[in-house]
Amino acid sequence: MNGRRPLLLNASTRLNSRFLGADLTTPDFEDSDGNPVAKGTVHIFLAKLLLDGGLRQHARLVNYGAQPVALRLSFAFAADFADIFEVRGFRRRKKGEVLPAAVAKDRVKLEYIGLDQVRRRTHLVCEPSAARAEADHFTHILSLAPGEQADFYLGASFGTESAPARLPGVAGQDYADALADAQTDLSRARGRGCSIATSNEQFNDWLDRSRDDLAMLVTATPDGPYPYAGVPWYSTPFGRDGLLTALECLWVDPSIARGVLSFLAARQAHESNAEQDAEPGKILHEARDGELAALGEIPFGRYYGSVDSTPLFALLAGEYFTRSGDLDFARRLWPHVERALDWIDRHGDVDGDGFVEYHRRSSNGLVHQGWKDSQDAVSHADGALAQGPIALCEVQGYVFRARLACATLAEHLGKSEKARMLRQAAEELRERFETAFWCDDLDTYALALDGRKRPCRVSSSNAGQVLWSGIASEERAWRTASTLLSRPMFSGWGVRTLAQGEKRYNPLSYHNGSVWPHDNALIAMGMANYGLKRKGLAVLEALFEASQRMELHRLPELYCGFERRPDEGPTLYPVACSPQAWASASVFLLLQACLGLSFDWKSRCIRFDHPLLPAFLRRVQISGLRLGDACVDLELERHAHDVGVNILRREGEVTVSVLL
Numbered sequence: 001m002n003g004r005r006p007l008l009l010n011a012s013t014r015l016n017s018r019f020l021g022a023d024l025t026t027p028d029f030e031d032s033d034g035n036p037v038a039k040g041t042v043h044i045f046l047a048k049l050l051l052d053g054g055l056r057q058h059a060r061l062v063n064y065g066a067q068p069v070a071l072r073l074s075f076a077f078a079a080d081f082a083d084i085f086e087v088r089g090f091r092r093r094k095k096g097e098v099l100p101a102a103v104a105k106d107r108v109k110l111e112y113i114g115l116d117q118v119r120r121r122t123h124l125v126c127e128p129s130a131a132r133a134e135a136d137h138f139t140h141i142l143s144l145a146p147g148e149q150a151d152f153y154l155g156a157s158f159g160t161e162s163a164p165a166r167l168p169g170v171a172g173q174d175y176a177d178a179l180a181d182a183q184t185d186l187s188r189a190r191g192r193g194c195s196i197a198t199s200n201e202q203f204n205d206w207l208d209r210s211r212d213d214l215a216m217l218v219t220a221t222p223d224g225p226y227p228y229a230g231v232p233w234y235s236t237p238f239g240r241d242g243l244l245t246a247l248e249c250l251w252v253d254p255s256i257a258r259g260v261l262s263f264l265a266a267r268q269a270h271e272s273n274a275e276q277d278a279e280p281g282k283i284l285h286e287a288r289d290g291e292l293a294a295l296g297e298i299p300f301g302r303y304y305g306s307v308d309s310t311p312l313f314a315l316l317a318g319e320y321f322t323r324s325g326d327l328d329f330a331r332r333l334w335p336h337v338e339r340a341l342d343w344i345d346r347h348g349d350v351d352g353d354g355f356v357e358y359h360r361r362s363s364n365g366l367v368h369q370g371w372k373d374s375q376d377a378v379s380h381a382d383g384a385l386a387q388g389p390i391a392l393c394e395v396q397g398y399v400f401r402a403r404l405a406c407a408t409l410a411e412h413l414g415k416s417e418k419a420r421m422l423r424q425a426a427e428e429l430r431e432r433f434e435t436a437f438w439c440d441d442l443d444t445y446a447l448a449l450d451g452r453k454r455p456c457r458v459s460s461s462n463a464g465q466v467l468w469s470g471i472a473s474e475e476r477a478w479r480t481a482s483t484l485l486s487r488p489m490f491s492g493w494g495v496r497t498l499a500q501g502e503k504r505y506n507p508l509s510y511h512n513g514s515v516w517p518h519d520n521a522l523i524a525m526g527m528a529n530y531g532l533k534r535k536g537l538a539v540l541e542a543l544f545e546a547s548q549r550m551e552l553h554r555l556p557e558l559y560c561g562f563e564r565r566p567d568e569g570p571t572l573y574p575v576a577c578s579p580q581a582w583a584s585a586s587v588f589l590l591l592q593a594c595l596g597l598s599f600d601w602k603s604r605c606i607r608f609d610h611p612l613l614p615a616f617l618r619r620v621q622i623s624g625l626r627l628g629d630a631c632v633d634l635e636l637e638r639h640a641h642d643v644g645v646n647i648l649r650r651e652g653e654v655t656v657s658v659l660l
Contacts, residue, residue, distance in 0.1 A: 016216040020048040032070035041065040054157040063144035079122040081112035083290040101135035116294040189215035193253025199619040206547040213579035224259025230577030239284040239309035248585035257320040265336040274361040277305035281343030283313040305365040307358035311398040318405025325601030350389040357389035372511040383503030386450040397469025443479040459499035467526025477530040492564025507561035518582035521589040528593035611643040630654035
């Protein structure tokens with residue numbers, strides 16, 4: 001405004017974070033006629049709306065002064081066409097060519113020809129037409145009488161020659177229609193799955209923020225909805241992230257799991273490709289569409305360097321069937337499940353010892369290929385980095401649970417011999433696992449076995465995910481749970497990825513001492529599976545209290561693992577994704593762990609196994625909880641010694657069973 005930036009008064013997001021509304025005002029300045037204008041004379045309401053792959057912006061100006069104000073209003077813009085990996089610090093020797101901007105009175109086209117010969121374009125339009133349009137700004141000249149309002153609309157769209165951008169309409173009615181469409185999308189997203197409300201408004205804030213963030217990240221694909229991993233670094237499909245996110249919220253919204261399974265099945269590897277770390281039957285780790293991926297400067301165009309996506313895919317296939325009873329979908333998916341199980345047995349077991357290992361084949365792929373995939377994520381007690389092939393403890397648990405889940409699925413598909421073989425293989429794996437991974441003196445499972453079959457004898461959160469899989473013996477599960485909640489492992493804000501006192505412990509690190517919400521949710525669910533719900537409640541309480549200290553009650557991808565200090569919140573990790581899909585979904589799995597909630601579509605039964613509620617939750621209401629074509633509304637209320645479950649509404653054939 002006349003060369004001065006306005007002052008920010010307030011800003012907030014809504015509509016699943018698609019809409020940003022901000023109130024601004026002018027500082028002390030001179031208007032275009034040289035007249036002094038006092039601070040706060042002109043109010044600017046600025047709104048930004050993301051919809052259909054484009055940006056719409058509305059600026060409404062009102063003069064609250066007693067005199068006319070002559071203004072020169074400019075909107076600046078630029079496009080550097082940087083690949084997301086360049087933003088993260090990837091250095092390139094050579095780049096493509098940024099073309100001169102094509103400028104008209106109400107629009108500007110910015111264009112870049114990449115080294116992959118793709119023309120990437122950013123189109124900008126404004127309404128009303130600018131008095132002056134240049135390659136980096138629109139300028140409007142106006143005079144506002146006292147009390148007068150003026151409105152300006154801008155739009156930005158993005159595309160290529162093969163996928164042209166659709167220019168957004170930017171007239172006032174177009175903007176109003178776009179807002180209505182965004183509201184409709186939000187209502188549709190909130191209508192998927194059940195809704196949850198509790199007696200604690202702060203917990204409701206966490207639930208609602210998590211649900212809205214997840215809805216924002218869930219992206220429509222030709223194969224169904226898929227939760228993109230996180231903003232800003234991972235706004236793309238990741239196999240592991242999508243699978244674990246779907247598992248975390250499976251009880252709330254099974255449609256996400258169906259979309260994830262369909263998407264990943266369509267991209268399952270069919271042949272071996274060392275540079276992609278691909279092998280037949282393997283499930284995708286990551287997919288990127290940018291210039292660097294197209295040129296092979298990074299391997300992530302379609303990359304398979306994940307040791308756990310494949311067993312998690314098989315596991316989710318079985319769990320989704322148990323939750324939904326969708327037999328037709330199961331039949332269509334089964335060939336992909338069989339290929340995934342075959343990969344586990346053949347390619348996943350690199351050295352034939354019965355454990356699934358990883359070993360990088362790509363020249364520039366990931367060294368570590370579990371969920372802790374940073375360079376120093378797997379080490380021995382003396383701090384030495386483990387050398388591959390590496391068998392992670394939690395991955396063996398994933399394989400165990402996947403075999404059991406697929407055995408149930410095979411039985412319902414009439415494949416009884418396959419089911420028997422899977423159960424037998426699972427039991428044999430359990431016995432081998434207990435012998436190879438248990439560390440009696442540490443009261444926990446080893447992080448991994450290295451290439452020489454030496455256990456990585458460090459206390460890590462990976463052992464907590466072993467509990468989630470169910471592969472641990474009951475006595476060892478209890479000992480592991482106590483270790484996880486001991487002071488070296490539990491920061492007060494959650495379970496650390498690595499115990500305080502280990503050689504590579506660093507509360508500021510990505511994987512060696514930080515706290516990850518999704519990791520903690522899986523750990524809490526694992527504790528509950530072994531009847532240790534009160535220990536699981538301690539994890540829920542820590543994450544709930546952390547959410548109260550976070551902006552918008554949004555749990556990020558991770559935060560630092562410093563010891564909890566009085567009257568202070570968790571220390572933020574500076575470049576964590578926020579929002580991030582599996583962090584957003586963690587609250588749903590944590591709640592499921594407390595309630596002991598499970599489903600049996602065959603007997604049409606919803607079960608609560610010894611439900612517990614934390615002290616800060618007196619009541620939980622679940623509305624629209626579906627099992628097949630039946631639906632119930634439930635209210636759970638905490639009493640002195642147990643939790644009561646009341647059926648408020650029931651449609652269709654479904655029973656509710658409570659074990660106290």
